[in-house]
Amino acid sequence: MATPFWIKLIPVKSFRKKLKQKQREKEFRERFRAKVAFSCDIGDFDALQANGCIFPHPVGIVISRYVKVGRGCVFYQNVTVGMRGYPCDGKTEPEEYPQIGNNVVVYSGAVIVGPVKIGDNAVIGANAVVTQDVPAGAPTGGLRRLLPSVETGCFPGR
Numbered sequence: 001m002a003t004p005f006w007i008k009l010i011p012v013k014s015f016r017k018k019l020k021q022k023q024r025e026k027e028f029r030e031r032f033r034a035k036v037a038f039s040c041d042i043g044d045f046d047a048l049q050a051n052g053c054i055f056p057h058p059v060g061i062v063i064s065r066y067v068k069v070g071r072g073c074v075f076y077q078n079v080t081v082g083m084r085g086y087p088c089d090g091k092t093e094p095e096e097y098p099q100i101g102n103n104v105v106v107y108s109g110a111v112i113v114g115p116v117k118i119g120d121n122a123v124i125g126a127n128a129v130v131t132q133d134v135p136a137g138a139p140t141g142g143l144r145r146l147l148p149s150v151e152t153g154c155f156p157g158r
Helices: 003-009 013-039 045-050
Strands: 081-083 112-113 139-141
Touching: none
Parallel strands: 081 112
Antiparallel strands: none
C-alpha cells in the first residue's frame, strides 16, 4: 500500500520529536494524575468531590488541605483559598484557614485568605479578595465589598 500523501508532508524528525513529547506527557499525567494535568493544587480533592463540589474549569485552582468546605460548592478557574501568610516557625493551625459554607459559588480569580468564614449560599465574584467574614447569602466582589442583593436591591444584613 502506498504511503498517504499527508504523511509525506510531515518531516520525519519533527514527527518523531512530537511523538516522544506526547509519550512523555502521557507518562507524566499518569504518574501525577489530574493534579498536574490541570495545574491545580487541591489539598483533599477526593473529600471535596465526595461533598459534591464542582470544578467547571479546573485550571489554576489552589485550595489548601486544611480549608473546610461545605457541600455543593462551585470553584471556577484560578481560585486561591488558603492562609494569609507563611508562618516563620513552619507550624500552621487549621484555625488559620478559611471555612466555606454550603452551596457557595466562587468565581474565577477570587482569593480567599486568612481565618474567614463564608456563609451558606454566598457568592464570591470574579477577582474578589476576601479577607473578612461574608454573611450567608451575600454576594461579594472586589476587595471584600458586599454587593446589593439581586432580589431586594439592598445590602445584606441591613
